[in-house]
Amino acid sequence: MAGVREDLEAFAAELFDGFFRADQRRWGQAYVRGLLLDGRRKSVEPMAARLGEDGNRQALAHFITSSPWDPAHVRARLAWRMHEAIGPEALIVDDTGFLKDGDASACVSRQYTGTAGKVTKCQVGVSLHLATDHASAAVNWRLFMPASWDPASPEADADKVARRSRCGIPDRVGHVEKWQLALDMIDESRSWGIDIPLVVTDAGYGDAAAFRHGLEERNLPYAVGISSRHTAHPADARPVQPAYAGTGRPPAMQYPAPTQTMKDLVIAAGRAAARPVSWREGSRPGKSISGFKRMYSRFVALRIRPAGRGVRKTSDGP
Template sequence: PEAVIFDDTGYLKSGSSSPCVARQYTGTAGKITNCQIGVSAHLATETASCPVNWRLFVPEQWDPGSPRAGADVAERRARCGIPDEVGHTEKWRLALAMLDELHGWGVRAPLTVADAGYGEIGEFRQGLEDRGLDYAVQVAASVTAYPETAARTTPPCSGRGPRPTPRYELAASSVKDLARAAGTRAARRITWREGSRWRAGAPARMSSRFVFLRVRPASQAHHRAHRGQDLPVRWLITEWPTGASEPSKYWISNLPSRTTRAELVRVAKLRW
């Protein structure tokens, strides 16, 4: 496998008796609806993918320790056979647990890919780095980062208490603002693979414009992991289609600085 891809799937339901069914968002329906959610890990190449591990997501309504649980939660869990030790766990934590299980089976992939539901979580990205894994994960436009050139300064010491630690001079910006500051002139057209549609008797090539920046992601998880040090530099990959007034998608990747732009786009798009 070239990558392990994390995703989740909604199983639409009419009633309320299935294990962990609740009103929640699912891309299956494109809205909040009554469903179960399965978090999945897929092994993938350019031409195929296969789900190899699953977790049923337990909403807070099904966790007796949550204030959102109903009075009948114990009865519903018993009727469904949910073990007592299984409670609500965030989807990104389920993904890391599945990754550790895959490694325990001796199954490893050199790259991790995920959508923004996972990629925008700083703890998830740090968890991948702690496991020594490369990643190219989609993030929301609101995720914050510093430019690569951002400088840290040490505030003057008052003479009392612990010495102040270096800090970045300016506040972190959203990845959307960083990309817009670079502007459309920085966009480069990249073609990454053949699509499923045909033109003039041949498969159409998938192509779009992208802006590539080197940034320092500013999540609290990264600040904690690199306390007292410069935040690490990562790739920010931004898709900015022709004619669009602003970017449409964003990815963060820890692939090496020498990675080609075409390779960055290829792995970012591998989820499809």
Template sequence: MALGWSAGFEAFIGRFAARFPRVESRRRMRCYVRGLLGEVERKNGWTLAEAAGDAGPEGMQRLLNFYAWDTEGVRDDVRAAVVEQIGDAEQGVLIVDETGFLKKGTKSAGVARQYSGTAGRIENSQIGVFLAYASARGRALIDRDLYLPKEWTSDRERCRMAGIDDEVKFATKPVLAQRMISRAVEAGVPFGWVTGDEAYGGDTKLRLWLETMDIAHVLAVPKNAMVVSMELAKVRVDRLVAEVSDDAWERLSCGDGAHGPRCYDWAVVDIRPLRRAEWGHWLLARRSISDPSDIAYYVCFVPVDTTVEELVRVAGSRWAIEESFQTAKNETGLDHYQVRGYEAWYRHITLSMTAAAFLVIIRDTAKKGAPATPTATP
């Protein structure tokens, strides 16, 4: 098993060799990713250096801060490796979400006092917006962008001190999400759906862009979101769902959780009568079984033959990105970095995603009972 794992790792790492023009940077990358897959509790420059047999963290720091290598190219290769292993053109789901990285001080790129879902409150933190890919065979993070608050982008000198180019302008989190979905489309990633929470579903520009791209989506929206009813009136989603009859609700599972099937009551309401042929606009509601006042809402743009069960599956798949965050933080050091620079953040996060992708590949391969030896690409 150990020999199989090592052979698989070497083949996997070989996929990225062309992104590192010098032998030293390639070797450092290999040691860095292998260290991220190790069993040490904290995976920072010191512990990764120790695992590699180095006397200090300087070599690992050079990899993140000074060596010339194609960070975005590695990201593209990670995405390709993931979809090659677990891709599903019909049921694959792209999921957008964010996670916070608690930080001290004011110099780390993008750090600010801002709401962090990780902490559940306003904290001094960086916020990364991520794109995950999920199918029945697994899930993994495939893209990332660092959110820069306006207090950063309006202070160009502060940006320069953190290595942020003048060309990097303010972008909202939904705009960052749209850019990542667009990159996935341009790369030919096979998927059938997009989903995300209220921070993204509540942005009408993102939803309309997805429609123009003919991308089916099930996006959560806040209860006060406005939609157009079949009577051509603007109505709050919670008020529209309040009119649903008791027999319109259907109990379904949106996937298995830690304690078994995640069952809720679900209802679908037609919205937006002015539609394009072959596409439907629906409002999906999810009601807690134990607390009927706890209702979540989703705006759906889908092919007209889509079943309620499929809508429920896509809505439930959003939790895959939470599981991907947990895996990457617990197993591949996603939040263990000690860097301040803009590019260094992207490099560490990308290498952590690389390590997490390897875990997805070997786990899916193990399910099939085949040797864990992912094919290297030239």
């Protein structure tokens, strides 16, 4: 255990090495240890009780809520360390819900979270994770502000706007869509020198055409989920120029056939196009060597031409 504590202290010292004040470096290291100690609650008071001689609740609370330090500096150091340790094959974009009661926490609202699998009262944090098949680490994150907390939004809620000052929210911070927060963090992480070989995320981000376009503009390869209700044209579809009378603006190129949903395109491909894929062991008992059933499904790979609102019109795009 002594060796583990020494390694943890060395890691924490590296994260907070750029802090000019010794007290910030000390309580930053203590806070990291408090997060990793056994115990479900990660708020300051129960953490302080677990930290022994470093369990100064007031000092820890001051470090988190009042002491001026740049979190981007800590995130950059963490990203450098994890990039070297993991050798990432992908950057995963995700979000996590933090269930909350009361009115003392910032950006709490009734919204969907996968943590609970439903709409409930929570905070939502958007995060970036460096990952391989065997390891991952969160290296950048943002707290999502619902429109109800933004005084400039038509959806602003007077009670929540009134709590901004008490929650320590700067006046300049407003509602930003989750996909835009993800792009902003990708830009920041790249500015630190972090190489991004591939961006991976679910339909919560992949459904936003602006997010996909943002990745393309940054020349980043990606594999994103989209909903089955999204529309597209088959890969062999070609837009045509409608008849033009020679006056006014020429009509835009159009596809002769209507769009189809992704679900319909997959069904049209037929069962023969599906390929079985097993990707990892699950939690249910099975007959594999490990004793657990492997996760398994059938997948269809199709080349298509995206359609719908938000998709840029090109004469012969992919």
